[in-house]
Amino acid sequence: MSCPECIAAASRPHHAFMSNCRGCQARAISRGHEFFAARKAAGRAGTPEVTAYLALIERVGLTHDEVRAAWKADAANQSASADASPGDRHGSEVEGNSSESERAPA
Numbered sequence: 001m002s003c004p005e006c007i008a009a010a011s012r013p014h015h016a017f018m019s020n021c022r023g024c025q026a027r028a029i030s031r032g033h034e035f036f037a038a039r040k041a042a043g044r045a046g047t048p049e050v051t052a053y054l055a056l057i058e059r060v061g062l063t064h065d066e067v068r069a070a071w072k073a074d075a076a077n078q079s080a081s082a083d084a085s086p087g088d089r090h091g092s093e094v095e096g097n098s099s100e101s102e103r104a105p106a
């Protein structure tokens, strides 16, 4: 981790990448379709999803550990920022409304 995008991504959800940075490439792949599909295939070697993913990281020159580390860092950031904003809720707007129309004339 050495570029500005990686430093920003280390502390919060961040969506910019440097094309010549390994950390950024790992982060980009960890958010990509190939990694998602391989994870869904439960990492079983020999499935098309895992084969495609392994081919991708080999082409880019990354290891699975690097991608996994980037994915875990992202996941930690996302849950941390979700916990950090409890004030954004729009509760209590969905209450009421049902009793008025049911009032029978006396």
Ligand SMILES: [Zn+2]
Residues within 6 Å of the ligand: 001, 002, 003, 004, 005, 006, 007, 018, 021, 022, 023, 024, 025
């Ligand atoms: Zn980077």
